[in-house]
Amino acid sequence: MVVFPNAKINLGLYVVEKRPDGFHNLETIFYPAPWRDALEVVPATGNETTLNITGLAVDAPTEKNLVMRAYKLLANEYKLPKLDIYLHKAIPFGAGLGGGSADAAFMLTMLNQLFELGISEDKLAEYAATLGSDCAFFVYNCPMIASGRGEILSPIKVDLSGYTIVLVKPPFGISTPEAFAGITPKKPKIPLTEAISQPIERWKDVLFNDFEPHLFRNHPQLAAIKQQLYDKGANYAAMSGSGSTIFGLFDKEIDFTVEGCTVFSAKL
Numbered sequence: 701m702v703v704f705p706n707a708k709i710n711l712g713l714y715v716v717e718k719r720p721d722g723f724h725n726l727e728t729i730f731y732p733a734p735w736r737d738a739l740e741v742v743p744a745t746g747n748e749t750t751l752n753i754t755g756l757a758v759d760a761p762t763e764k765n766l767v768m769r770a771y772k773l774l775a776n777e778y779k780l781p782k783l784d785i786y787l788h789k790a791i792p793f794g795a796g797l798g799g800g801s802a803d804a805a806f807m808l809t810m811l812n813q814l815f816e817l818g819i820s821e822d823k824l825a826e827y828a829a830t831l832g833s834d835c836a837f838f839v840y841n842c843p844m845i846a847s848g849r850g851e852i853l854s855p856i857k858v859d860l861s862g863y864t865i866v867l868v869k870p871p872f873g874i875s876t877p878e879a880f881a882g883i884t885p886k887k888p889k890i891p892l893t894e895a896i897s898q899p900i901e902r903w904k905d906v907l908f909n910d911f912e913p914h915l916f917r918n919h920p921q922l923a924a925i926k927q928q929l930y931d932k933g934a935n936y937a938a939m940s941g942s943g944s945t946i947f948g949l950f951d952k953e954i955d956f957t958v959e960g961c962t963v964f965s966a967k968l
């Protein structure tokens with residue numbers, strides 16, 4: 701069986717407070733984006749479950765790969781056969797696109813379906829949340845407003861169908877802990893639900909990503925890319941998650957390239 705885990709973007713991202721467990725309470729909207737990996741499982745040819753990766757070289761050892769961790773999480777509780785897992789990695793990591801979390805959530809969902817485990821969607825999301833803060837979102841994979849660590853989710857009506865999304869990944873990544881290190885938590889000035897209900901042209905004045913100010917200071921290229929997207933006519937542009945990807949939303953098709961960056965674009 702093969703599935704195609706997709707990326708996400710964040711529409712607004714507020715780091716509200718630091719928690720005693722070291723994590724931060726957030727407010728954000730997760731929206732699916734069509735940059736995809738490919739993930740396949742087949743019966744194992746040997747005695748052990750294996751993971752074979754092509755495409756981008758993931759900087760995590762096999763045991764720590766989120767796909768393997770997802771398999772082991774369910775294998776600990778349900779009778780699962782040994783598998784050969786094939787992951788073709790196309791979504792950049794350290795990118796704020798949640799690609800690793802998407803792989804893990806799609807793995808949980810695929811195993812549940814393939815081996816008829818009968819796990820409810822909400823229970824799958826609970827398993828996913830133990831693997832990563834934004835992992836539960838990918839179980840539902842529809843626009844969600846998120847709070848807590850990012851795992852408390854409610855569906856929200858935001859429809860960007862017909863817009864062209866341009867995702868620009870600079871040649872460097874940003875790790876999520878690095879991004880949190882520069883943050884002073886605070887409540888959003890404009891509630892997220894109020895901001896998102898404005899017309900998209902207003903979003904640049906009401907919808908913010910709290911990671912942008914300090915990461916743009918440390919990496920001026922990020923601010924430059926965002927400005928280039930607006931110069932090209934973006935209706936809205938922002939950094940996704942904790943970076944380093946900058947996305948633009950356009951009500952027309954455009955050609956966009958930046959030297960040294962990987963650019964992905966598609967109609968939503």
Ligand SMILES: C[C@@](CO)(OP(=O)(O)O)[C@H](O)COP(=O)(O)OP(=O)(O)OC[C@H]1O[C@@H](n2ccc(N)nc2=O)[C@H](O)[C@@H]1O
Nearest residue numbers: 722723724796832833834835849850876877880941942943
């Ligand atoms: C903050 C977001 C916003 O979208 O960043 P991106 O990864 O998308 O860029 C995500 O929720 C991230 O989700 P995920 O990448 O799964 O994070 P995790 O592995 O759970 O956490 C990585 C590290 O980030 C910090 N972290 C993460 C989430 C959170 N709510 N508070 C935190 O302080 C912690 O230092 C944690 O050890």
Ligand SMILES: Nc1ncnc2c1ncn2[C@@H]1O[C@H](COP(=O)(O)OP(=O)(O)O)[C@@H](O)[C@H]1O
Nearest residue numbers: 760765766793794795796797798799800801803
């Ligand atoms: N299947 C996977 N794909 C991508 N990264 C993975 C995977 N498994 C583990 N990781 C680790 O998770 C880190 C962050 O992954 P990802 O969720 O894609 O990043 P982000 O959302 O911060 O861009 C990577 O740097 C890598 O070390």
